[in-house]
Amino acid sequence: MSDIQYLAPRTLDEAVQAFAATAGKGRILAGGTDLLVQMRAGVVSPHTIIDIKKISEMTSIEETGQGGFRIGAAVAGAALREHPTLRKVWPGVVEATNLIGSTQIQGRASAGGNLCNASPAGDSVPAMVAAGAVVTVQGPKGRRELPVEAVPKSPGRLNLEPGEIVVGFTLPARPKGSSDAYLRMIPRTEMDIAVVGCGVSLTLDKGTCTAARVGLGAVAPTVLLVEDAAKALIGSKLDDAALDKAADACRAACRPIDDKRGTIAYRTQIAGVLLKRTAAIAAARAKSN
């Protein structure tokens, strides 16, 4: 029999205290779709499992006004999809999170878990980066915020202090004419891991792009914020010249690996293609907002 301990604290303070007390031997349980698989495969063997789903801040979606939202770290993908306004204001964030796994996985898997799993190919992360999401973390030294792109450090590793727990994501207020989109390249129709993933969020004013952010996944050790691609889009009417320049910026930012899912050359090429397609979807959505 095992000596694993299961805890389901009701408050964040209790969770932080319990997690810090494990001195690195604890694991946070949100949806469990990565953690339980890793435990069964023997990849991780936590002494303590801290289930955060009894903490209401972790499992709730809150509207903060003007299109802003606060999404708890453990909110399941299915709950994001079913939210009446979130998918209208942030369709890219929702569609990216909903690409993770099957219906059954969507019933549990969370954006917080996807971020903390720290795979370079996590689908929700490039969309959150494009959205300009700010992550709230809480630890023994208190609460702090950091941009989502600053959270992953390397594959499987995070820039969090010992004992810190991701609490949720804050999506900023949304000016009129804004929208977002996420596309990924996979060799089959569904249920696969991104070869490249691209999130674009932008604002249009009379056809001119006034704000943009681009997130790229699976092309570097961590998900990238591609500022040069955003710069190429801002001020343009998303004409071919601007899109070509932004696509080139995406390709220039790529530092991928060769693996069974794609070669360096292929991933780099696709990053530019996806930028153009994703920007077009985001722009079409923004025009109808």
Added chain:
Amino acid sequence: MAKLHVSTTINGEPQEFLCDPEQSMLDVLRGPLGLTGSKEGCGSGDCGACSITLDGRLVCSCLMLAAEAEGRQIGTIEGMAGEELHPLQTKFLEMAALQCGICTPGVLMAAKSLLERNPDPTEHEVRFWLAGNLCRCTGYDKIVRAVMETAADMRGGAR
């Protein structure tokens, strides 16, 4: 480590059980609770044979700790039929939408969950919703057709 005591509701009935902290819901269903309708296929959330509902939401019971059931509502294949079989079950029999049957409880749970949310799904929607339920026998076509026909019957019945 002592066993955990869990109070939950399974198919509408209050239920208590003891489990190990890392034991899956599937293990407890199939073991101490004797509810062997949910099957273990892969044990890693890929095949859907262990599909149950947790507070009405479709999940893989192999990727859920039994301890998480505390205070929640669990639905399993054993709760699907009332006095009579559920229309999906009847249609699956009628149209032979199964062969070996291992995937069938999970497919039925998933299909029921779809029709509760979307009584008039397109074939595309059925195929995507059921993408997490693997079947090595039927080639899926009979399953998809049986779900579509059940949906049509249930809509007809409601009118």
